[in-house]
Amino acid sequence: MIEISVIIPCFNSFSLMKNCLQSLENQTFKNFEVIIVDDCSTDNTYEMLIRYMELSMLNLKVLRQIKNLGPGAARNLAIENAQGSYLAFCDSDDWYEDDYLEKMYNSCKMNEADIAICNYKKVFQNNFVEVNYIKENKLKNNKRNIITNSKTSLCLILIKRSIFTFKIPEIYNGEDMAIIPLLMTKANKIVCIEDCLYNYRIHNSLSLKNDKSIFFSIKKAYKYICDNWEIDGYDEELSFLGVKFILYGALLNGIRANIEKNIILNDIKLFEIQFPKWYKNTHIKNMQFRYRMFLFFVRFKLFFLMQLYVKIHSQQSHY
Known part of the structure; x- marks a missing residue:
């Protein structure tokens, strides 16, 4: 039985996926699958992903949208095809720390939690790194505090698939913000990890x-x-x-x-x-x-x- 499904939407981004794919290969936790959904790329991203899948040791599925619908729809397609008991998310140009899945999964299991939340680092184009975190004692693992202070990125949570009962809305630059507070309300228990386990690549914005x-x-x-x-x-x-x-x-x-x-x-x-x-x-x-x-x-x-x-x-x- 697969424990975790890692979901990655992508569009014209294979050239930026080296760190993402390498971090998945390096995970200390091994019982997971990866589902990459190509959102109808106009370059060779899909073909390169198929080639990578044929060579990789990862348990990897590559799906393709019939038209470009955005990351929300791509993630929904992946969730429909996921076999894991838990869902994790990563953007195609970002990457996990090697122990991301292990620490998130163990935190859920040890605390009987439905959701684990971690902190993150911003990595800028000049390789400057900015650490972003909320200390666990500030939230005190209190549901009200977590709902009001939670980060607005699915990439920072591991969640039981059984409570992911909402469709991710197709709102450009807003789907994570819309879905995360709702997911928090569904959880019986949420655990916060102080470690920065996710690397968020910052482009010129x-x-x-x-x-x-x-x-x-x-x-x-x-x-x-x-x-x-x-x-x-x-x-x-x-x-x-x-x-x-x-x-x-x-x-x-x-x-x-x-x-x-x-x-x-x-x-x-x-x-x-x-x-x-x-x-x-x-x-x-x-x-x-x-x-x-x-x-x-x-x-x-x-x-x-x-x-x-x-x-x-x-x-x-x-x-």
Whole structure:
């Protein structure tokens, strides 16, 4: 019986997959399969993957979409074909530490957890490495804290397939953000690992910083969360996810991309209709001061100061 299915969507990216494939071959945990879904690449990625599969010792399947549908649809196809009891995810240009699967799997088993979450490193083009982590004692393995503080990447979790009951939405730059909080609500127990086990390759993202589509993707992601939120007694967490994703993430990216002022202010108004006392949310006090400053400007519709904040923090990555 296969314990873990590792799912990798790809599009025109075989030339960037060396580290990814090598890290899978180097895994200290051996009972896993790899499912790579080619999202109708226009180069020779699919042919090269077939050639690699024929030579590799990995338990590898290569599937192909009949048309380009995005990473969400590619992952859904892989999940449908997965045989593992657990699901893991990797992007084609990123890579695992050699003990990623072993530590994540053992943490789930030893703690009888449905989900394990790890930390990660950002690897920039000049090989500069930035470590990103949340200490386990900050979350205290508390479900409410984990839902509100969890990373927005499927690549940082190992999850029991039996609780992965949602379809990943096809939202460009927003599918992980939409699905992860919902998966967290399904878990009876979640364990956090302080180790940085995932390497996230950072490309030149200047074009993304002014991309209006990010603004709309974040809004679609939060709507997907609201439409599928089924857990009773967690309204405070749903509201806070909206504060993070809409009032901070979407608005910051919208202002950065020069979305019209009336659209920004209308989104604030719509959120206040849904959550009139959002600024009293108990989770806000745990946010960094700079985030709370922006939210202060949002609460009082101080658009000029919101713009100034975005200008000062324009070098930050998007949510």
